[in-house]
Amino acid sequence: MQRIGVFVCWCGSNIAGTVDVKAVSEALGREPGVVYSINYQYMCSEAGQNLVKDAIRDQKLTGVVICSCSPRMHEATFRKAAASAGLNPYMVEIANIREQCSWIHKDMATATEKAIILGRAAIAKVQLNAPLTAGESPVTKRALVIGGGIAGIQTALDVAEAGFEVDIVEKEPTIGGKMTQLDKTFPTLDCAACILTPKMVDCAQNENITIFSYSEVQEVKGFVGNFRVKIKKKARYVDETKCTGCGLCTEKCPQKKVPNAFNLGLDTRRAIYIPFAQAVPKVATIDPDYCNMLKNGKCGVCAKVCTAGAINYQQQDEIIEREYGAIVVATGYNPIKLDNFEEYAYSQSPDVVTSLEFERLTNAAGPTSGTLLRPSDGKHPHTIVFVQCVGSRDTSGCGKPYCSKICCMYTAKHAMLTREKYPDTDVYVFYIDVRTPGKNFDEFYRRAVEEYGVHYIKGMVGKVTPRADGKLSVQASDLISNEQLHIDADLVVLAAAIEPDKTARSLGTMLTASMDTNDFFTEAHPKLRPVESPTAGIFLSGVCQGPKDIPETVSQAGAAAAKVIGLLAKNKLTCNPCVAHSDEWMCNGCSSCEKVCPYGAITYLDKEFRMPDRTVAIRRVASVNEAVCQGCGACTVACPSGAMDLKGFSNRQIMAEVDAICKE
Amino acid sequence: MVFSYYPGCTLKNKAQRLDQCARRSAQVLGIELQELPEWQCCGGAYSMAQDEIASKLAAVRALNGAKELGQDLVTLCSACHNVLKQANHDMAENEDFSRNANNYMKLAEPYRGETKVIHYLELLRDQVGFEELAKRVKNPLTGKKIGAYYGCLLLRPGKVMQMDNPENPKILEDFIRALGAQPVVYASRNECCGGYVTLEDRALASKKSGAVLEDAAQMGADLLVTACPLCLYNLTKNAPTGHQLPVVYFTELLAQALGVDTAREDGR
Numbered sequence: 001m002q003r004i005g006v007f008v009c010w011c012g013s014n015i016a017g018t019v020d021v022k023a024v025s026e027a028l029g030r031e032p033g034v035v036y037s038i039n040y041q042y043m044c045s046e047a048g049q050n051l052v053k054d055a056i057r058d059q060k061l062t063g064v065v066i067c068s069c070s071p072r073m074h075e076a077t078f079r080k081a082a083a084s085a086g087l088n089p090y091m092v093e094i095a096n097i098r099e100q101c102s103w104i105h106k107d108m109a110t111a112t113e114k115a116i117i118l119g120r121a122a123i124a125k126v127q128l129n130a131p132l133t134a135g136e137s138p139v140t141k142r143a144l145v146i147g148g149g150i151a152g153i154q155t156a157l158d159v160a161e162a163g164f165e166v167d168i169v170e171k172e173p174t175i176g177g178k179m180t181q182l183d184k185t186f187p188t189l190d191c192a193a194c195i196l197t198p199k200m201v202d203c204a205q206n207e208n209i210t211i212f213s214y215s216e217v218q219e220v221k222g223f224v225g226n227f228r229v230k231i232k233k234k235a236r237y238v239d240e241t242k243c244t245g246c247g248l249c250t251e252k253c254p255q256k257k258v259p260n261a262f263n264l265g266l267d268t269r270r271a272i273y274i275p276f277a278q279a280v281p282k283v284a285t286i287d288p289d290y291c292n293m294l295k296n297g298k299c300g301v302c303a304k305v306c307t308a309g310a311i312n313y314q315q316q317d318e319i320i321e322r323e324y325g326a327i328v329v330a331t332g333y334n335p336i337k338l339d340n341f342e343e344y345a346y347s348q349s350p351d352v353v354t355s356l357e358f359e360r361l362t363n364a365a366g367p368t369s370g371t372l373l374r375p376s377d378g379k380h381p382h383t384i385v386f387v388q389c390v391g392s393r394d395t396s397g398c399g400k401p402y403c404s405k406i407c408c409m410y411t412a413k414h415a416m417l418t419r420e421k422y423p424d425t426d427v428y429v430f431y432i433d434v435r436t437p438g439k440n441f442d443e444f445y446r447r448a449v450e451e452y453g454v455h456y457i458k459g460m461v462g463k464v465t466p467r468a469d470g471k472l473s474v475q476a477s478d479l480i481s482n483e484q485l486h487i488d489a490d491l492v493v494l495a496a497a498i499e500p501d502k503t504a505r506s507l508g509t510m511l512t513a514s515m516d517t518n519d520f521f522t523e524a525h526p527k528l529r530p531v532e533s534p535t536a537g538i539f540l541s542g543v544c545q546g547p548k549d550i551p552e553t554v555s556q557a558g559a560a561a562a563k564v565i566g567l568l569a570k571n572k573l574t575c576n577p578c579v580a581h582s583d584e585w586m587c588n589g590c591s592s593c594e595k596v597c598p599y600g601a602i603t604y605l606d607k608e609f610r611m612p613d614r615t616v617a618i619r620r621v622a623s624v625n626e627a628v629c630q631g632c633g634a635c636t637v638a639c640p641s642g643a644m645d646l647k648g649f650s651n652r653q654i655m656a657e658v659d660a661i662c663k664e
Numbered sequence: 665m666v667f668s669y670y671p672g673c674t675l676k677n678k679a680q681r682l683d684q685c686a687r688r689s690a691q692v693l694g695i696e697l698q699e700l701p702e703w704q705c706c707g708g709a710y711s712m713a714q715d716e717i718a719s720k721l722a723a724v725r726a727l728n729g730a731k732e733l734g735q736d737l738v739t740l741c742s743a744c745h746n747v748l749k750q751a752n753h754d755m756a757e758n759e760d761f762s763r764n765a766n767n768y769m770k771l772a773e774p775y776r777g778e779t780k781v782i783h784y785l786e787l788l789r790d791q792v793g794f795e796e797l798a799k800r801v802k803n804p805l806t807g808k809k810i811g812a813y814y815g816c817l818l819l820r821p822g823k824v825m826q827m828d829n830p831e832n833p834k835i836l837e838d839f840i841r842a843l844g845a846q847p848v849v850y851a852s853r854n855e856c857c858g859g860y861v862t863l864e865d866r867a868l869a870s871k872k873s874g875a876v877l878e879d880a881a882q883m884g885a886d887l888l889v890t891a892c893p894l895c896l897y898n899l900t901k902n903a904p905t906g907h908q909l910p911v912v913y914f915t916e917l918l919a920q921a922l923g924v925d926t927a928r929e930d931g932r
Contacts, residue, residue, distance in 0.1 A: 341831075342829050342831035342832035343831040343832075345832070347832065348832065348849075463831075463851070465850075465851030465852075467851070467882070467883075468882060468883050468884065473851060475851075
């Protein structure tokens with residue numbers, strides 16, 4: 001006979017404000033099999049847990065039902081409490097009367113009724129629960145970091161420092177990411193390259209770090225502690241082991257008219273190139289879209305001038321298979337395309353630039369060697385208009401609904417530096433709100449206004465029009481003085497919203513890591529588990545999780561590394577015992593389950609069976625690899641003969657829950 | 665190619681040249697425009713009031729007329745096009761409006777926005793093709809610098825009109841190029857001319873039109889084209905002294921380039 005204890009939590013007023021918890025515990029106390037029922041203000045507190053533990057011992061409970069918050073929040077807490085009191089942890093069931101009841105209903109009478117029904121379902125289920133024992137799986141002591149920007153670099157360095165191997169996969173020919181393109185960094189104005197490139201070099205020199213540049217993750221299989229990943233190393237037509245990075249080929253290549261992606265197309269490069277002087281690895285790459293030799297077999301200049309013999313036009317993409325215990329996503333961001341914002345004339349005038357292009361125009365290693373010149377005529381601009389929130393905080397559907405977070409600060413930086421270097425330049429900044437929360441951020445912005453005389457105007461630019469005389473006529477509104485403004489500008493700089501890298505969505509699917517509607521990766525808990533994906537073993541670093549500046553990215557990268565180290569430090573991981581199991585006598589070997597299994601956990605065996613008539617038959621039956629199975633339950637639904645079942649969530653248990661809910 | 669054609673009131677009075685040149689040019693281009701029988705005024709301006717039904721019913725009747733003939737509906741006047749297209753969008757997307765309008769009209773079969781409304785310019789771009797049009801030109805307008813004036817109604821709201829990018833359009837520029845002339849892009853080509861404001865504040869309409877004309881002239885335009893009778897009125901009758909530019913309907917240029925008779929039917 002089952003002896004079940006019911007524990008109803010108030011969650012302060014979270015549950016008790018909408019659900020009559022006393023009525024719930026009384027009603028559930030009358031359910032068959034329930035010998036003990038109680039309610040308490042905070043069941044997850046130590047005192048609350050002790051109530052559960054004491055009741056298990058004193059009442060000799062065989063099953064426990066906790067009516068509280070989502071099992072995602074505290075199932076582990078209560079299972080642990082049960083285990084410490086000597087009850088198998090899988091004899092604990094959670095009825096979610098917070099997220100699925102009190103938080104979404106207003107009427108106390110009906111919410112209470114629903115809470116009772118949810119509790120009843122859990123009681124019906126726990127009656128059929130069987131004790132389960134978790135197995136163990138080994139941990140591969142190596143981490144994969146996808147993306148080699150500042151986020152990926154910092155995570156990799158921190159993990160490597162703890163003594164674990166780390167691989168960085170970067171799709172560009174060099175690591176470094178967006179930060180390599182920046183000039184100065186707010187709020188201290190240190191040069192981006194000066195603080196980043198030493199870290200890039202550290203990555204290259206660290207014996208625990210392997211960099212796969214110009215490579216992409218192609219396939220991810222396995223699970224936490226045991227990921228198997230296929231990495232596609234794209235052909236760069238240069239032997240990385242031989243190339244010395246001397247750069248001779250990049251000077252001699254006759255194909256000079258390739259838009260230079262590193263400078264955002266503001267100048268050109270050759271078909272064989274090293275993105276920038278401090279690239280890591282400092283190895284040349286041939287752009288197959290422009291190389292004459294690869295396109296029509298005529299040229300070969302780079303091979304002739306290369307003293308190291310590193311050029312290899314026959315090089316093919318290479319697939320590398322590696323195993324990892326943990327995966328860190330650090331795929332970063334890009335500014336949005338401005339096709340939906342034609343009113344700013346970005347496509348009509350070269351003198352309308354994005355803020356990232358402005359970084360290149362002021363960077364000493366940029367196309368103008370750091371002198372601010374207009375792209376159209378190479379003249380010094382005397383009036384510059386900065387437009388903030390281009391596509392950020394946009395509910396019209398043209399842009400992004402969120403705040404891109406970094407634009408207020410980098411625009412203040414651009415405006416301030418322009419005024420410092422070129423005091424004869426008039427600088428206007430149009431804003432919706434200036435948002436500067438961060439250490440020394442607001443002081444920085446105020447300096448731009450108060451010391452450097454930047455004209456900050458609350459209002460938006462409605463239209464930018466190129467004029468015949470080469471000026472840009474800017475039409476805008478000043479919301480504070482309620483005036484229409486017309487400014488004749490030489491340069492307009494658009495603070496374009498940022499969005500997750502295009503590869504994020506497909507990567508999220510590969511990793512079965514959840515994402516939000518804007519393609520940012522979702523964290524396991526927005527406050528308490530901010531660097532973990534809900535998918536075990538997947539960690540998040542940098543802007544792939546949400547807009548961030550460099551200080552915040554580096555902090556998060558370090559946090560992700562700490563989580564990775566915590567995982568890799570373990571020799572064994574406890575497996576989830578709620579895995580699929582096939583009844584071999586009922587299985588007809590149809591392969592339906594194998595086809596739907598997303599983890600490749602099901603195989604088929606030809607097995608001998610002693611039949612009732614004492615003959616021996618060989619039958620094909622399904623077999624589940626419990627270490628690989630994640631307990632998703634897809635196979636139990638697909639199985640036509642009802643042979644497949646999920647431990648802890650058996651068909652009988654689920655039907656019992658449904659019956660309990662539907663019972664009058 | 666046979667299409668239903670909705671001219672609208674102004675095109676039968678003040679803006680006869682817009683209508684006549686369009687129909688004669690269509691004939692030359694092998695397009696048959698069949699004027700809708702018993703069409704009524706489109707309402708003149710699309711009412712923004714959510715519960716306004718009566719003023720939009722004439723537009724719905726015209727749309728349903730084309731549906732019954734099984735033809736796409738061609739429009740020409742910017743204002744009529746705007747009203748018909750928006751009313752059609754309401755019939756397809758706004759359930760409340762569509763139900764009320766259908767209840768009121770008691771049609772044999774309820775109308776749900778089935779008719780495709782296309783502007784004459786879209787007809788030239790998508791059915792004839794500007795490349796093909798260029799081949800048909802007999803008197804190319806070589807050397808002419810022409811500013812396209814879109815006004816506000818032809819392209820907006822962009823999501824409903826779906827003709828061109830309302831902030832950086834090119835359909836009229838491509839049209840001008842097809843006729844052999846040189847398009848002049850200027851800032852206020854998609855700004856308001858003053859519209860109906862001229863009825864109560866002529867000075868404001870004059871200011872708005874003046875800004876358009878000045879801007880176009882600065883960029884070197886010596887002629888403006890429009891598809892809207894009200895724009896043409898404001899840009900000519902309300903032009904401030906010293907800012908006058910000739911303004912014609914785009915179909916007048918089309919007829920001229922195709923070598924079609926451009927004389928008015930009423931001989932004026």
